[in-house]
Amino acid sequence: MKIVVTGLGATTPLGGTIRESWTALLAGESGASTLLQEWVAQNDLPITFAAQAKVPAHDVLPRVQTKRLDPSSQFALIAAREAWADAGSPEVEPERLGVDWATGIGGVWTLLDAWDTLRERGPRRVLPMTVPMLMPNGPAAAIGMDLHARAGSRTVVSACASSTESIANAYEHIRSGLADVVIAGGSEAAIHPLPIASFAAMQALSKRNDDPAHASRPYDLSRDGFVLGEGGAALVLESEEHAKARGARIYAEVIGGSVTSDAYHITAPDPEGSAAARAMREAIALSGGSITDVVHINAHATSTPVGDIAEYNALRRVFGDHLDNIAVSATKASTGHLLGGAGAVEAAFTVLALHERTLPPTINLVEQDPEIPLDVVTSPRPLGRGDALALSNSFGFGGHNAVAGFRTI
Structure with a gap:
């Protein structure tokens, strides 16, 4: 059985869609920039730049959704909806539609904001949606509920290998007959003082505060660490037979x-x-x-x-x-x-x-x-x-x- 890609979606530091991101990538653009938030100076962070999402999630999603979703889930929903539309919004039985999603850290903004609220304002001011929002499986659940996917809504958390592992899992779930169509991908929203401070303490981040656009330089002799980014991407996978039967455009074959x-x-x-x-x-x-x-x-x-x-x-x-x-x-x-x-x-x-x-x-x-x-x-x-x-x-x-x-x- 051949498994193919029929839809793509993304929101990245280069663009709010996969096409915008791809065009900026080919143009040689950088998504890194100086962080202007007050918390950078308030926390005396040693690294003052990152690759933030080009289009903020609140510019895309209704306010009621952004209030009830951690930023990692917001990015997931944006990417998945674009990929689903790009695939032609296939008609598939909910029991044959699955989600394989990933995150490396999960709802860090929700968790740490709730901790601040607890310390400063007491337990009664902690939002009742805190746990559902901070759960690492929150993004997968948000996508599954949005698209009525009932063949499984699974979450991988394996650090920076997470969403590639989700793609591998999606391939296997279709190949083994557990689903006809799977939305696979991953999202992250960890541009927060704590992860920045922690990665900086590990000497993992580039220190080029004066030149963010040129800070990430793989293979260069002067490379000195990575640039923290945020966003996510989604791929719609399905069997070639299923895709051809509905006349879908096919981007490429997934070999596994x-x-x-x-x-x-x-x-x-x-x-x-x-x-x-x-x-x-x-x-x-x-x-x-x-x-x-x-x-x-x-x-x-x-x-x-x-x-x-x-x-x-x-x-x-x-x-x-x-x-x-x-x-x-x-x-x-x-x-x-x-x-x-x-x-x-x-x-x-x-x-x-x-x-x-x-x-x-x-x-x-x-x-x-x-x-x-x-x-x-x-x-x-x-x-x-x-x-x-x-x-x-x-x-x-x-x-x-x-x-x-x-x-x-």
Whole structure:
């Protein structure tokens, strides 16, 4: 059974829709900017910039919904509705429609705002919707209720690998006959003083407060950490038979996904990249092809000194000399790192790269690290003719590795 992508949606630091985000990505834009909120100075944050959603959720959703949803759920609903409309709002029995959604942190704004309310104003002022809003499964539930999806509304929480794992799960749920159509993806809304302070204390964030647009620079010798981002993306997956029966437009085939774990360290990746390499090999094996069929990779590439090299080691372990023939894009340079939503955004970009046969650029690469000799796409590049296989990589704290594969159709 072939599984295909028939709908895409997103709200990112580059644009309020998937098309706006894709256009800005190809134009080489950056979504990072200085944070103007009062809480930056109030908390004396050492990092004063991030990649905020280009279009605030309250500009899209009715006020009654924004009041009852954590920002992570707001982004999820916006992305899912766009993807659903893009797929043609397929008529499907609720019992055959599923949701596989992800987040890395969940409703952090709701949780911490409620804690402030409890401390400052007492328990009677804590909102009764606090727990439903802060639950990590809140975004999946919001989408499921909005689209009446009753084949399951599942949530993955595996740090920055989360939404790629959700795509892998969605593929398996359709393949195993549990659903005909699944909305998969992920969202995150963690541009909050506490996550910023914590990531900064870990030395994980870029310190380029004076130059946010050039702060995320994967593979560059001067890279010094990632840029925190927010938003989300959704993909509508269904069997090729189901899609063709309703005359749907098909973007690409999903060849499947693989999930492994390092069992090495809670935050640092295994420098040898053996488990990450196994995830890539298993994803390729699901396609029935070989490593030489892979022509493009949207890399995890967070712009951290250690992480970028670890991923390179994993890539070289898998592809050997063929890696020199693979065009690599590191789109976090433009979007920042959306944590649990990153994989879904990058998967959507990978699907569009195949569908439009245009590989997106990696911005801010000035002096490439000689220890990472990849063919990095630095300006939009034609994909060329013929069948093409592409991977989207995601790796997260806890040693989580997830890889999704896509093929032209």
